[in-house]
Amino acid sequence: MKKKSELESQISSTLIQFEKEYMGRGPVDIKTYLFDDIVFIRLKGVLTKAETQLASGGSKDNRDLIKRVRIELLEKGRPLLEAIIENILNRKVVSLHTDISTRTGERLIIFTLNEPLNDLV
Structure with missing residues (x-):
């Protein structure tokens, strides 16, 4: 059985590959952080140079556009993301939540699972 740190590392490296x-x-x-029935992933530096330029223009519309596009892209890839988590942790994903900061270029992805990870971590 893998240790918590090994599972977290495996999720992180697989998510990097997905992002690329x-x-x-x-x-x-x-x-990646594993807690009870939650997978919390913090990604830094995810904005492209073009997105950073668009966001720095100061317009709320530009920032909202970046967020909408990024959320839509992630939703399209949701089945792949859920499969990654389910394969690594042997748990079903119940829900996925995400947000991105156009100021810091940081994205958070949170998965809730159908049962706790107590026996895995």
């Missing part, structure tokens, strides 16, 4: 292949580039940094 599906979104076009990977994050600068990523960290």
Whole structure:
């Protein structure tokens, strides 16, 4: 049985690969945390240079546009993301929540699972 730190590392490295292949580039940094029935993933440096320029223009519409596009892209990739988590943790994903900061370039992804990870971590 894998240790908690090994599972967290495996999720992080698999998510980096997903970001590179599906979104076009990977994050600068990523960290995964497992708690009870929650998977919390923090990705840093996910905005492209173009998105950073668009966001720095000061317009709320531009920031909202970046957020909407990023959320829509993640929703399209949701089946792949859920499969990653389910395969690594042997748990079903109940829900996925995400947000991205256009100021810091940080994205949070949170999965809730159908049962706790007590026996895994």
